[in-house]
Amino acid sequence: MLDLSALTELLAQPRRIVITTHHKPDGDAMGSSLGLYNYLIQLGHHAKVIAPSDYPDFLSWMPGNEEVIIYTENTQQSEILIAEAELIFCLDFNALNRINEMGELVRQSPAVKVMIDHHLDPEDFDDFRYWDINACATAQLVYTFIVDALNSKHLINKDVASCLYTGILTDSASFRLPKTTAEVHRIAADLIEAGAVNWRIQELVYNSSSxxxxxxxxxxxxxxxxxxxxxxxxxxxxxxxxxxxxxxxxxxxxxxxxxxxxxxxxxxxxxxxxxxxxxxxxxxxxxxxxxxxxxxxxxxxxxxxxxxxxxxxxxxxxxxxxxxxxxxxxxxxxxx
Incomplete structure (x- = not known):
């Protein structure tokens, strides 16, 4: 298992990076993925988000969404990116069957695999694990990964903040579930201060039904x-x-x-x-x-x-x- 210092050293120079999440991504899956994407591109990394399948249209407003590749619609491009990746971030899932056909491609890839997740019973496919079942959302963990593990709070800009706030908002059921701790509210406040417009995100996610x-x-x-x-x-x-x-x-x-x-x-x-x-x-x-x-x-x-x-x-x-x-x-x- 890779330690944090080795991972930090890997991220110290531009890398070819794939970020992926589970089948039929929800707000936390896409929010955490795009939040991490918007952070990594500031460091000069060649990052791409690959979603195993389509996802709700009410999430398509998030910064970076236009760069997302959907595996089922762009299989060949996705396979090339996975094969060439130096790092693969696996967000909001902890077993490779959760990404369907992509699972075996990720398993066979020589890339360093980083899991950031909050679900029980993780499968042992990763090289570095940032995992906490007590977190209310994977987006919360991406925030602490950037701020605490990588000491990069200054890179939580409006785009990163908007995506991570969306992930926390949706997976906490609008801050109603038991794991919505005081710390979660402090993180939400930090994200608002960084530029996330909380009332607008609420409207885009919950008040945009057809x-x-x-x-x-x-x-x-x-x-x-x-x-x-x-x-x-x-x-x-x-x-x-x-x-x-x-x-x-x-x-x-x-x-x-x-x-x-x-x-x-x-x-x-x-x-x-x-x-x-x-x-x-x-x-x-x-x-x-x-x-x-x-x-x-x-x-x-x-x-x-x-x-x-x-x-x-x-x-x-x-x-x-x-x-x-x-x-x-x-x-x-x-x-x-």
Missing amino acids: ENRLRFLGHCLANKLEVIDEYNTAIISVTKQEMDQYHSVTGDTEGIVNYALSISNVRLAAFIVERSDAVKLSLRSKGEFPANEICKKYFSGGGHRNAAGGRSELPLNEVVELFKSILPNYKKLLIQ
Whole structure:
């Protein structure tokens, strides 16, 4: 494992660098990636962000977004960049299967691999690890990596700050989750002082829905919400046909599960959606309920205690029934 002084020495002169993040990147994935990108280019590094797939349009305003390469749309270019890279930064994921086809390319690359992440149970593929499960967002870790590890707070400019603030804002659910500590608020204040316009970022991320997205949300809440009072649980399940009916695009399902969790007595919420390749689950919970345990044990996934995801090859209706059948095992935790 590389130590910090060796990594600092590597970064002391311009390098060919690839930054990548997980499949279907969210606000923290793209915010941390573009935040790091905007920092590295100030030092003269030849940096490129490669996303394994597309991502929500409400993240496309971030500085540097026009330089992002989407692997599925530019496979050959991506493969060349990965093969030629001297360093590869892996942000907001800690297992190579989270970047799909890119995973084996990164594994085989001779580049120094740097993981910056806050998820449980990291896979051992990295040469340097900046990892803390107590961080509320990977963007928080990128901030402390730049400021504390690399002693470069003076390079947190408006572009870096705007991206990192976006990552922290989204992964903390607008500063509402338990890991939003006093230190997180101090970092947010630093980013605002560096140029992040907090109210504008809030508008760009949360108040830029398309009409189709809003109508789809209405359909989910009016017609697809199921509350299981016995287990203080709420479920929203959606078919691919319903997604197509509302012309849903990447990002349109973002945050829907939180509406189910907002019901006063609900301690566990699930959004279960039929995709073309599998059925995907997004779980959210309150308090000490281990949403990640359910995803890891039953749905080939994982995540954080209060926010986790998984998948299944079973048909949608069977996945819903499987999820319901699990609830009695957690009844004591759900009815506390």
